[in-house]
Amino acid sequence: MSEVRDLARRARMAGLSGNFLQGQEILDQAQALVSDDPVGQASIAIERGRLHNSAGSRQDALPYFFNAWELAEGAGDHNLGVDAAHMMAIASDLAGAEHWTQVGLARVAAGDASAHWAGMLHHNLGWTYFEAERFDDALACFRRDEAVREAAGTAQTLKVARYAVIRTLRALRRYEEAIALGEQVVALADAANDQAPFVCEELAECHAASGNAEESRAFARRAHALLAGNPAMSRDEPARLERLAVLAGIASP
Numbered sequence: 001m002s003e004v005r006d007l008a009r010r011a012r013m014a015g016l017s018g019n020f021l022q023g024q025e026i027l028d029q030a031q032a033l034v035s036d037d038p039v040g041q042a043s044i045a046i047e048r049g050r051l052h053n054s055a056g057s058r059q060d061a062l063p064y065f066f067n068a069w070e071l072a073e074g075a076g077d078h079n080l081g082v083d084a085a086h087m088m089a090i091a092s093d094l095a096g097a098e099h100w101t102q103v104g105l106a107r108v109a110a111g112d113a114s115a116h117w118a119g120m121l122h123h124n125l126g127w128t129y130f131e132a133e134r135f136d137d138a139l140a141c142f143r144r145d146e147a148v149r150e151a152a153g154t155a156q157t158l159k160v161a162r163y164a165v166i167r168t169l170r171a172l173r174r175y176e177e178a179i180a181l182g183e184q185v186v187a188l189a190d191a192a193n194d195q196a197p198f199v200c201e202e203l204a205e206c207h208a209a210s211g212n213a214e215e216s217r218a219f220a221r222r223a224h225a226l227l228a229g230n231p232a233m234s235r236d237e238p239a240r241l242e243r244l245a246v247l248a249g250i251a252s253p
Contacts, residue, residue, distance in 0.1 A: 004030045004040040008047045015051045023051045038082065042071035046084050049091070058091040065091060078112040082213045086117065090124055097128040119148035119161065126164055130171070139168045155192060159185055159199070166202045175206045181208065197226035201240070220247035 007030035014023035024164045025046050034040035051066030053097035071085035082104045089100035109114040126141030142164040149158040162185050169178035182203040189196040204220035207213075224244040227233050233241055 004034050004037075005043060007033075008043045011047045011059070012050060015047075015054045018054075020051050020055045021106070024048065027051075038071045038075040042068040042075065042077070042080055042084070045071065046080070046087060046092050049084075049087060053087070053091050061091045062088065078107050079117075082107050082113040082121075082236045082246055086121055086124060089121065094128055094132055095102065097125055101125045115148070116150060117152065119145045122148065123161065123164060126168070130164075130168060133171075135168055135171045139165065139172065142168055155188070155194070158198060159189065159194075163196075163199050163202070166199060166206075170202055170206055170209070173209070175210045178206045179203060195226055197223045201227070202243060204244065208247055216247055217249050220244050221250070224248045226249070 001066065005211045007026050011023040011030070014020070014026060019157050027048055030044050034044060045064045046068035049061040049068065052061035052064065056131070056157075065084050065087045069081055069088065072078070072081035072084055074078070085100045085104040085107070089097040089104070092100060101121045101124070104113070108115055108118045108121075113146040122141045122144040126138045129135070129138035129141060144162065146158070146161040146165055149161045162181060164203045166178045166185070168180070169175075177194055185199045186196050186203065188194075189199070200223035205218045205224060207216035207219065208226060222242065227244065242251065246253050
């Protein structure tokens with residue numbers, strides 16, 4: 001079983017690197033070892049689903065996630081079951097996301113699965129609402145995630161949770177609240193010798209929207225200096241980098 005889990009982890013890493021075919025081949029190796037163990041089968045199924053989802057094939061991913069949910073729940077491995085439920089929520093439409101989030105949260109509330117899942121479930125549903133432009137609902141989810149991370153998270157997970165709150169406050173044009181929280185996050189990051197480029201980006205946008213050009217420029221320069229060398233940003237979101245360069249005063253509108 002440990003070898004199967006190791007292969008499943010390797011397949012996930014391959015998928016995160018964009019090597020989807022390699023990931024499926026690794027899972028084929030795991031499948032040859034798993035026999036009739038339902039937890040091992042669930043682990044393989046959820047990773048196959050993740051590979052399809054990461055490749056942009058959500059409809060192909062869903063059956064694997066559902067199979068993983070059934071296998072894990074049948075075997076009594078509720079943490080793995082909640083992992084499958086949270087992936088179902090990610091890959092589903094809005095109604096499905098709401099349903100599977102509640103399924104996962106019910107397991108956590110019953111004490112069957114680790115409490116850390118609650119933050120992740122709220123966080124993911126928040127982004128689903130955000131994409132649907134249901135910003136008030138998104139903010140409520142992100143605030144719940146923030147509360148979970150404040151109670152039992154790390155500095156990094158709390159920073160991620162608060163970034164989502166700040167981004168949504170900006171979408172709601174609640175700039176003063178976004179700036180207050182953003183500057184708190186940046187101050188904490190600075191004290192820990194950490195970086196918060198995406199929060200600095202939000203502060204640049206919020207200050208710009210509020211007419212505070214000097215403050216916007218300062219935060220934009222910080223964000224641009226950190227993100228300009230990020231290959232993923234250069235490849236996937238050049239418009240954001242261009243916008244930061246304009247706000248920073250190092251490029252023309």
